[in-house]
Amino acid sequence: MTLRWPGSSHPEDDFEAWIAQRHQERVLDGSSTPAGPCPDEAFLQGLARHSKQISLTDPRVGHAANCPICMRRLLALRPQYQARRRRLVLTAAAVCCCLVVAAFVVLARRGSETPHLAANMAAIPQTVDLWNAGTLRNGQPSPLQSVTLPAALVKVTIILPRFSESGQYDVAVTRDQAGHDLLAHGSATATGNGDREEVSVNLDLRNSRPGSYFLSTTHEQNQASYYYPLQIK
Numbered sequence: 001m002t003l004r005w006p007g008s009s010h011p012e013d014d015f016e017a018w019i020a021q022r023h024q025e026r027v028l029d030g031s032s033t034p035a036g037p038c039p040d041e042a043f044l045q046g047l048a049r050h051s052k053q054i055s056l057t058d059p060r061v062g063h064a065a066n067c068p069i070c071m072r073r074l075l076a077l078r079p080q081y082q083a084r085r086r087r088l089v090l091t092a093a094a095v096c097c098c099l100v101v102a103a104f105v106v107l108a109r110r111g112s113e114t115p116h117l118a119a120n121m122a123a124i125p126q127t128v129d130l131w132n133a134g135t136l137r138n139g140q141p142s143p144l145q146s147v148t149l150p151a152a153l154v155k156v157t158i159i160l161p162r163f164s165e166s167g168q169y170d171v172a173v174t175r176d177q178a179g180h181d182l183l184a185h186g187s188a189t190a191t192g193n194g195d196r197e198e199v200s201v202n203l204d205l206r207n208s209r210p211g212s213y214f215l216s217t218t219h220e221q222n223q224a225s226y227y228y229p230l231q232i233k
């Protein structure tokens with residue numbers, strides 16, 4: 001038989017709980033006849049806390065289920081175990097909460113480290129004016145235009161050549177004007193200022209050796225690239 005006690009938390013067990021209740025009332029009335037002697041306290045405690053070591057086929061279970069004395073003892077023991085289980089569940093929940101909070105704190109700290117580093121190392125603002133640069137395409141830099149940037153973390157604001165389209169631009173620093181050996185790049189949306197389009201990106205040139213390079217702008221939509229000679233000092 002299955003032992004069920006009042007206060008079962010599952011609604012589907014309600015019927016079973018009801019039967020158990022009726023049975024319990026009969027037992028407590030002394031209407032049932034228990035078989036065998038009363039089991040010891042340890043056994044009743046195990047039964048009260050639903051110990052897995054107790055088999056429901058154990059004759060002592062049958063006895064306890066039909067003995068008014070054992071039934072009363074079980075009813076007295078159960079609230080104690082229920083309270084203890086509730087405490088255990090609460091403690092476990094509290095521990096879980098602490099772990100979750102700790103994990104969030106660690107992640108938040110880790111996440112904030114990188115921006116902190118970047119913020120501490122302020123990018124050097126540089127303006128590159130390409131307004132009058134020649135508009136020859138793909139690898140034909142204007143001989144008039146040469147750009148100089150420091151070997152540092154720079155925030156470059158490029159004034160794009162006249163007639164430049166609005167939209168997203170990719171700005172890159174490369175070793176040659178075929179786009180090989182990419183040193184740094186960034187992309188941003190050009191902001192219109194009158195008919196002038198400007199694009200601002202951060203370029204990390206800290207690991208760059210001084211020398212001759214190329215600065216390129218590529219319009220992301222039409223993929224038109226322009227290269228300008230660049231000196232890194």
Ligand SMILES: [Zn+2]
Pocket residue numbers: 034037038039063064067068069070
């Ligand atoms: Zn008994």
